[in-house]
Amino acid sequence: MKRRIFLASSLSAALSGCSSIGTKLNDNAAFHNFLGVSESLNRALLGTHGLAREYADSDVDATFRINGFDTPMDAHYSRLQNGNFRDYRLLIDGAVERRRAISLAHLNDMAQQSNITRHDCVEGWSAIGKFRGVRLADVLDLAAPKASARYVVLHCMDRSPEGLPYYESLDLHQARHPQTLLALALNDKPLDAAHGAPVRLRVPTQLGYKSAKWVGRIELVASYSNLFSGHGGYWEDQGYEWYAGI
Numbered sequence: 586m587k588r589r590i591f592l593a594s595s596l597s598a599a600l601s602g603c604s605s606i607g608t609k610l611n612d613n614a615a616f617h618n619f620l621g622v623s624e625s626l627n628r629a630l631l632g633t634h635g636l637a638r639e640y641a642d643s644d645v646d647a648t649f650r651i652n653g654f655d656t657p658m659d660a661h662y663s664r665l666q667n668g669n670f671r672d673y674r675l676l677i678d679g680a681v682e683r684r685r686a687i688s689l690a691h692l693n694d695m696a697q698q699s700n701i702t703r704h705d706c707v708e709g710w711s712a713i714g715k716f717r718g719v720r721l722a723d724v725l726d727l728a729a730p731k732a733s734a735r736y737v738v739l740h741c742m743d744r745s746p747e748g749l750p751y752y753e754s755l756d757l758h759q760a761r762h763p764q765t766l767l768a769l770a771l772n773d774k775p776l777d778a779a780h781g782a783p784v785r786l787r788v789p790t791q792l793g794y795k796s797a798k799w800v801g802r803i804e805l806v807a808s809y810s811n812l813f814s815g816h817g818g819y820w821e822d823q824g825y826e827w828y829a830g831i
């Protein structure tokens with residue numbers, strides 16, 4: 586535990602922030618080595634099958650920092666937001682038996698699950714928040730992934746300053762982890778726009794950048810190598826680790 590905190594703060598010293606380090610990272614072999622060491626250490630210390638620690642209500646941080654790209658401001662997102670997300674549909678497609686387009690009302694009617702967990706950003710800050718939503722596993726069941734499906738790709742509604750869409754991926758094991766949620770609420774309030782309204786991923790066993798905000802589409806794939814730059818996520822395409830376990 587101590588060692589993990591040390592690693593996180595060393596990372597923060599090495600980095601200036603998620604949104605400004607993309608190009609620097611690719612050239613930085615020392616950083617890559619360091620990240621490799623911290624990855625294997627973290628896996629050795631905590632394993633990949635355990636549960637993230639859950640906290641008490643009294644541990645919840647008063648403010649949950651906002652990080653990453655700006656809230657989408659395009660016509661599509663603005664229209665959804667102005668209509669209180671009544672017209673939002675979570676699309677599930679790719680290697681599934683049943684393509685789905687699921688409304689927010691439907692997601693809110695499904696069995697809800699909460700966890701109070703710590704979000705760890707690779708920049709070296711953490712925040713404890715209470716997330717409520719549906720298990721990603723339950724949502725996947727609605728679409729019935731085919732046997733060929735190995736990864737769950739989350740396509741987001743925001744873009745980087747260069748115009749690249751944000752996306753992330755999990756393998757089916759992480760996607761079906763009992764604490765992995767499609768979160769609809771943070772600290773007992775519906776997600777606000779800056780924290781990813783109306784639906785964000787919350788995966789407390791992995792670093793913050795895996796917890797994709799503003800999720801619009803979930804695609805089941807056999808491999809993510811054909812998507813974007815082929816590394817399974819926006820930050821992964823800039824040189825970050827894909828697994829990113831904590």
Ligand SMILES: Nc1nc2c(c(=O)[nH]1)N[C@H]1C(S)=C(S)[C@@H](COP(=O)(O)O)O[C@H]1N2
Pocket residue numbers: 603649650651652653654655705706707741742743751779780781793794795796797798799
């Ligand atoms: N769609 C999208 N999801 C994202 C990001 C982003 O820029 N776009 N940033 C990631 C990073 S680096 C972090 S630390 C968290 C921040 O979530 P928060 O704003 O709720 O703290 O969202 C993650 N998910």
Ligand SMILES: [Mo]
Pocket residue numbers: 603652705706707708793794
């Ligand atoms: Mo982050």
